[in-house]
Amino acid sequence: MTAVRTDRLLLRRWRDADREPFAAMNADPEVMEHMQGLMSRERSDAFADRIEAHWDEHGWGLWAVEVPGTVPFAGYVGLWPADYVVPGMVEVGWRLARDHWSHGYATEAARASLRFGFTDVGLAEIVSFTVPQNERSWRVMERIGLRRDPAGDFDHPNVDADAYPELVRHVLYRLRRAEWRA
Ligand SMILES: CC(C)(COP(=O)(O)OP(=O)(O)OC[C@H]1O[C@@H](n2cnc3c(N)ncnc32)[C@H](O)[C@@H]1OP(=O)(O)O)[C@@H](O)C(=O)NCCC(=O)NCCS
Secondary structure, eight states, rough: HHHHHHHEEEEEOOOOGGGHHHHHTTTOOTTTSSSSSSOOOHHHHHHHHHHHHHHHHOOEEEEEEETTTTEEEEEEEEEEEEETTTTTTTEEEEEEOGTTTSSSHHHHHHHHHHIIIISOOOOOOOEEEEOOHHHHHHHHHHHHHHHEEEEEEEEETTTTTTGGGGEEEEEEEEEHHHHOOO
């Protein structure tokens, strides 16, 4: 079972119809403020391909977020490998279209992602990370119970430090399965 229902959301595998709103989201300067530039349609589609290939191969990944009765595709939330930080590490991540911020959807979907990761996938730990200035993102991390680990802060290896020096340093948040259960 890879689709999950929450109170307000359907977290599901991706459809072809998601690609257009996904590309629009990835080309929105406000959504992409803390990323390395906007994505072309081609790069956006390639990312969607990687997400679906990861689901096929591993049985977990980034869900397409649907708000039934409101919008068929609001963005993505879910689990994604972060081997480039620490081998075997898995992060919980999110990106929603601007119109769908401030409803608590990221928080609701992220809680379901933790449950799925710790129970169905059997992960021992889930992390998340962002640049310190992405307050909306680290506030989701705090709301879902992840704890800041200052000793884990790191320079992101995939950031072009010459072009985006302000996006290099990342703050790390963690949650272990035993802490989540408690
Ligand atoms: C990060 C991101 C998903 C956070 O979105 P968000 O709307 O702030 O987060 P949530 O969906 O959890 O919503 C929380 C807000 O909804 C409000 N809210 C309303 N109903 C709520 C409910 N039932 N439960 C929780 N919060 C609720 C909260 O008070 C909070 O309000 P605020 O906007 O005044 O702070 C969004 O900003 C985004 O997509 N950013 C661009 C991509 C990005 O940077 N991703 C992270 C990369 S590390």
